[in-house]
Amino acid sequence: MEKKEWYLEYEIQKNRPGLLGDISSLLGMLSINIVTINGVDEGRRGLLILVKDDDQIVRLESILNTMDTIKVIKIREPKLRDRLAVRHGRYIQRDADDKKTFRFVRDELGLLVDFMAELFKQEGHKLIGIRGMPRVGKTESIVAASVCANKRWLFVSSTLLKQTIRSQLIDDEYNENNLFIIDGIVSTRRANERHWQLVREIMSLPAVKIIEHPDVFVQNTEYSLEDFDSIIELRNEPEEEIKYDDVEKENIFSDMDFGGFDF
Numbered sequence: 650m651e652k653k654e655w656y657l658e659y660e661i662q663k664n665r666p667g668l669l670g671d672i673s674s675l676l677g678m679l680s681i682n683i684v685t686i687n688g689v690d691e692g693r694r695g696l697l698i699l700v701k702d703d704d705q706i707v708r709l710e711s712i713l714n715t716m717d718t719i720k721v722i723k724i725r726e727p728k729l730r731d732r733l734a735v736r737h738g739r740y741i742q743r744d745a746d747d748k749k750t751f752r753f754v755r756d757e758l759g760l761l762v763d764f765m766a767e768l769f770k771q772e773g774h775k776l777i778g779i780r781g782m783p784r785v786g787k788t789e790s791i792v793a794a795s796v797c798a799n800k801r802w803l804f805v806s807s808t809l810l811k812q813t814i815r816s817q818l819i820d821d822e823y824n825e826n827n828l829f830i831i832d833g834i835v836s837t838r839r840a841n842e843r844h845w846q847l848v849r850e851i852m853s854l855p856a857v858k859i860i861e862h863p864d865v866f867v868q869n870t871e872y873s874l875e876d877f878d879s880i881i882e883l884r885n886e887p888e889e890e891i892k893y894d895d896v897e898k899e900n901i902f903s904d905m906d907f908g909g910f911d912f
Contacts (some may be wrong), residue, residue, distance in 0.1 A: 653685065653697040656727035656735075659719040660693050668718055669694070675712060679705050689734040691863045697727060697735055729767050733760065750880040754887055763861075765794035767780055768879060770826060774855045776876055778863025780891050781883035787861055789862055790883070791830055800828040804883065805851060806835040806844070816843035818851075833866030834893075845870075865893055 661668065669686075676683060682699040689695035698708055707723065709867045713721050723731070734735045734740045744750035753761045768777060788809045795802040803822055806814045812835055829851045836844065851858060851870070860866050863880060867873050874880070882891065 652682070652701055653702055653703075653734045654725060655698050656688060656725055656731040657698055657721070658672065658693060658695045658718070658723040658731075659713065659721050662720055663719070665718065665877075676709070681705055681709065685735045687735045687738050689740055691858075694713040695731065697732065697847065729764070733764055733767070736763065747880070749878065750882065752882045752884070752887075755786060755883070755885050758790055761790050761881070762793045762797060764772065765790065765881070766797035769794055769798035769800050769857050770857075771857075775857045775878050776852075777857070777859045777879045778866075778874070778877045778883065779859060779861055779881045779883065780863065781861075782885065782889065782891060785883050785885055787883055788830070791828075791859055791861075795828050798828075800826060800857065802828045802830055803912075804830050805848065806830075806832045806840070808832060809837055812839065814839050814844055816847055818847065823850075825854060827881070828857045829860065831858065831860050831866070833860055833862035833864070833869075837865055837869045837902065858896055862893065885886055 659672075671681065676698065680701065684697040684699055687693060708879055713719065725731075730741050739760070741760065742752040742860045744752065748878075751764070753764075757901060767776070768775065779787050779791070788807065792802055800885065801824070803818070804815070806812075807830060810892055814835060831848065832852075836848065840848075848870075860877075863874065863877060867876075884891070
């Protein structure tokens, strides 16, 4: 029988030398293999483990619940956030009210890139929005994650170098393995009907689409935030306010300074 991966997270109640060794020995006695182990929060450890059957998990949980040195927090089939927490040593922050909104700050760009790359690897339609002020690293993170996910990225509208807006694709660009990047503000300010027709065609493709400034995008289209699978927020500091008036002004000056091109 093929082994199955599980995620175990526990909180240390009484820290003492040898505690991790005791947990490891218990897993060994139950013939459970440890794949990865790391601290995932203050006073918490997360483990990815391999088991042959679910009875091993039942026995493990029963024994762990008798220990007064630890408290089991999670024991389940691993989710994406669990895998990344073990890999990076911390959990991705998620909005308390909107579970599909994930928050990052600039010094977590490595974690953000890894997170987006895992999303990009998933097959089929996926619509992802990303919010953030100018020069915080949104587009650069998207491109880096595309490389990690082995995806070809295509700018449908962008301000990375100049303001760019496209009204057509060539045949090989209509590829489900491509990743399509749309800047909601640029499309709204400069788009013609040919561009929006292209956007609608892209939105119907079973591929990954990522929208910068999704709030502006939905204000000017038939789409809504409910259509998004995930929303990512990237800030310079945790308390930074994302204000779209400032973002739009930045885009205007960028267009005046560097020009733009359509194709």
